[in-house]
Amino acid sequence: MAFAYNEGMRQADSSTVYVAFGGNQGDVRSTVQSALEALSALTGSGVRCSSFWASAPVGMAEDAGEFLNGVAAFETRLEPLGLLQALQALEVRFGRPAAHGVNQDRTLDLDILLYGDQLIDLPALQVPHPRMTSRLFVLLPLQELLKEPLQEPGMELRIPGENRSLDELIAAAPAMRISRSPIPPVPVLQPPRVPDGQLRAD
Numbered sequence: 230m231a232f233a234y235n236e237g238m239r240q241a242d243s244s245t246v247y248v249a250f251g252g253n254q255g256d257v258r259s260t261v262q263s264a265l266e267a268l269s270a271l272t273g274s275g276v277r278c279s280s281f282w283a284s285a286p287v288g289m290a291e292d293a294g295e296f297l298n299g300v301a302a303f304e305t306r307l308e309p310l311g312l313l314q315a316l317q318a319l320e321v322r323f324g325r326p327a328a329h330g331v332n333q334d335r336t337l338d339l340d341i342l343l344y345g346d347q348l349i350d351l352p353a354l355q356v357p358h359p360r361m362t363s364r365l366f367v368l369l370p371l372q373e374l375l376k377e378p379l380q381e382p383g384m385e386l387r388i389p390g391e392n393r394s395l396d397e398l399i400a401a402a403p404a405m406r407i408s409r410s411p412i413p414p415v416p417v418l419q420p421p422r423v424p425d426g427q428l429r430a431d
């Protein structure tokens with residue numbers, strides 16, 4: 230297609246994307262809200278967001294702060310690697326050092342969970358996210374988001390390459406201490422008025 234890689238790697242049709250967010254440093258709610266507002270401007274899409282879910286850090290220093298995680302859903306014409314680049318730019322812009330170790334404190338982590346019904350297996354990008362099916366801090370907010378009234382009735386999420394339903398994955402996931410946080414969720418972000426394609430990543 231002639232314009233598949235123009236305009237920052239945008240595609241003709243939009244896809245529904247689910248992105249997991251998380252952090253345990255600084256004001257995570259405000260960081261997540263700013264990042265999702267930037268994502269809404271970049272994609273030209275509204276963004277819906279789960280509650281924040283709180284869990285104790287695992288395998289980290291004893292004084293590490295609790296993690297707040299959640300899932301956001303939006304539409305985009307950015308192709309998957311373009312979206313990954315945009316998310317990584319937001320992680321850096323909102324304070325996360327570009328080089329960091331596994332299990333390190335972080336202000337913001339943004340992972341692509343699902344990109345439409347695509348199965349992607351590239352060195353830099355695997356979708357569905359390979360660890361999403363066993364992480365309650367992803368599965369519970371995803372389930373919450375899918376139960377919202379804005380969702381089309383009767384729509385069941387299918388995870389490409391996975392036969393089990395979300396409820397079955399939740400029942401089988403390793404136990405962890407996690408609860409819905411009283412921190413107010415990021416409100417639904419309305420689509421910006423400028424149509425997709427006229428905005429650029431900065």
Ligand code: ADP
Binds near residue numbers: 313340352353355359
């Ligand atoms: P983690 O999210 O596992 O804590 P990072 O955020 O540092 O670790 O991600 C490490 C690498 O994971 C990134 O450089 C990115 O290329 C790769 N990656 C593979 N699949 C995905 C995905 N679905 N979403 C985000 N990053 C991914």
Ligand code: MG
Binds near residue numbers: 338339340
């Ligand atoms: Mg990540």
